[in-house]
Amino acid sequence: MSVYTRIAPVVEIRGAVKHYQAPEGHVVRALDGIDLSVGANEFVTLLGPSGCGKTTLLRTVSGFEQLDGGELLIQNKPMNNVPAHRRPVHTVFQSYALFPHMSVGDNVGYALEVQGVGKTERRQRIGEALELVGLEGLERRKPGQLSGGQQQRVALARALIDRPALLLLDEPLSALDRQLRQSMQRELKKLQHELGIAFVFVTHDQEEALTMSDRIVILNGGLIQQIGTPTEIYDRPANAFVAGFIGESNLFDVSVVAVNAGVAQLRSEQGDVLHVPATQLQVGQKLQAMLRPEQFQLDSVGGNSAALEGIIEQTLFVGKDFEVSLRTAHGMQVKAVIRDTGRHDLHRLQPGSSLQLRYALDGVHLLDEAKQ
Ligand SMILES: Nc1ncnc2c1ncn2[C@@H]1O[C@H](COP(=O)(O)OP(=O)(O)OP(=O)(O)O)[C@@H](O)[C@H]1O
Ligand SMILES: [Mg+2]
Structure with missing residues (x-):
């Protein structure tokens, strides 16, 4: 139990199972019994080799995929049958997934418009969200008129505008060059801390995981290999897979x-x-x-x-x-x-x-x- 989950977990995942029927005929055990709690204001990173189930786990939490077995609770409410748009969760993707024909302001305010929030309030909150990510004044641009790093900030502002309890981030920084990536790492961590929103962050990059996370979840083959703080994972790996995956040994x-x-x-x-x-x-x-x-x-x-x-x-x-x-x-x-x-x-x-x-x-x- 971490200090975060002892207070009040934002997400509780118990025995989560997701199997896919692959077109080649066999069954892919993408999630094979996952137990995980994420606390309020906690930064948890999912780390593991390609195909280990990271994206699948995020998609079942966001509601883009349904679990085949197990339970999912967000803020103590069962979510298994709640559609994606009713879950207090947003996702930021590697590909940004912005609407290209809409202005930055309209992209950021999209969730509020869907919720029926009036124009004046919307404009004010769009301004605040853009300020949060350092993009004030760029409301009228189209995504195509921004750099990659700026587009990623728009995606972040859009996901944060209605202050979800939980933000899921699927390799959000992997398209950025090294320098920009490092400055975004620091900003993201600061933002997460200030807003008090729980982040579940996916990365391939072990250094990124070690520097940013409160806890790291090491996955392999749909199974959790270890959950721990960065120093626990580094100094006391639970098994040979973790020892070999994190750092040189x-x-x-x-x-x-x-x-x-x-x-x-x-x-x-x-x-x-x-x-x-x-x-x-x-x-x-x-x-x-x-x-x-x-x-x-x-x-x-x-x-x-x-x-x-x-x-x-x-x-x-x-x-x-x-x-x-x-x-x-x-x-x-x-x-x-x-x-x-x-x-x-x-x-x-x-x-x-x-x-x-x-x-x-x-x-x-x-x-x-x-x-x-
Ligand atoms: N719709 C699907 N149909 C069949 N198999 C799938 C489907 N989606 C994912 N899988 C399989 O499930 C497993 C987990 O996939 P997932 O996308 O969660 O991996 P990942 O850890 O996010 O990998 P990466 O680091 O490459 O993004 C993989 O073996 C993948 O091929
Ligand atoms: Mg993935």
Whole structure:
């Protein structure tokens, strides 16, 4: 339970199932039993590979698709049989989906017009919504007379004008170039915070997910792999899929070969030994051990530490960091990112040299294979 959902969830999804009959004959399990609550003013991101069910989940919440099973509540009201236009939800799409023949003002005010809001009030609220997204004064333009970033802002203003309880955003920034995308990320996050509207945001971009979200939902094959804060997902991935999907990682198949004095020895399939704190480990247990490349250091890391030793196969200079590929005597490959290396240390990173990569014992994250 996050701090947000403990107060009052805006959306509750319980056991959501959506299966498609594919024209090729088989059934696609797009959503295979999804449980998710989103709290008021929470920014939740759906992240996962192409085809994992992100868009399907948004479409069932917005009402463009019906669930085959499970329950959907928005603000505590059952929504399964409520048509899309009666749900307190709007969607912003990657493609903007603006009406090309209508002015910016008419696009933004469309929902109010449908609701029968009078012209004077409409004009005032259109002005406010455009101000919110930094487009004041452009009411009369047509979408074709705006840049991509400006069109995306119009789509955002249109979705926010009647202050929905929930805004769904399906890869809204992916058509923008990197710089614009980063400034829109900051603006969106600020806007979300100020308006107090819950956002469910879809992206392919893990960096975007890590920087923007209160919580991230990792999906694969219509199933939730993990829900957690960005640091939980990054530091303590629930399984090998999440560990591999978010960030770079070294993932070793190991078994516990010895436990003494509070330290356990783990032996990799190749024969290398890793050391970890021995909490609740038993000899013979099979696990996966994860170490992020940036957890390695050349010298002492402070506290209880150990090292993996090997020959450097490759060193790449990437800005201020060095990416080092090392192979141990047993043949295990280890990726390390060495930060803040003084230039006097450079000779230690030459390919062909022998190197010790030190790590803190309590930084090793263990994945229990039996739980997967
Ligand atoms: N109308 C449909 N008929 C049959 N299969 C569908 C239909 N819509 C989606 N699917 C399938 O359902 C699965 C989930 O699709 P969805 O669009 O939710 O994926 P996604 O996570 O949004 O992917 P992407 O990142 O590529 O946008 C995919 O395997 C897709 O092929
Ligand atoms: Mg999609």
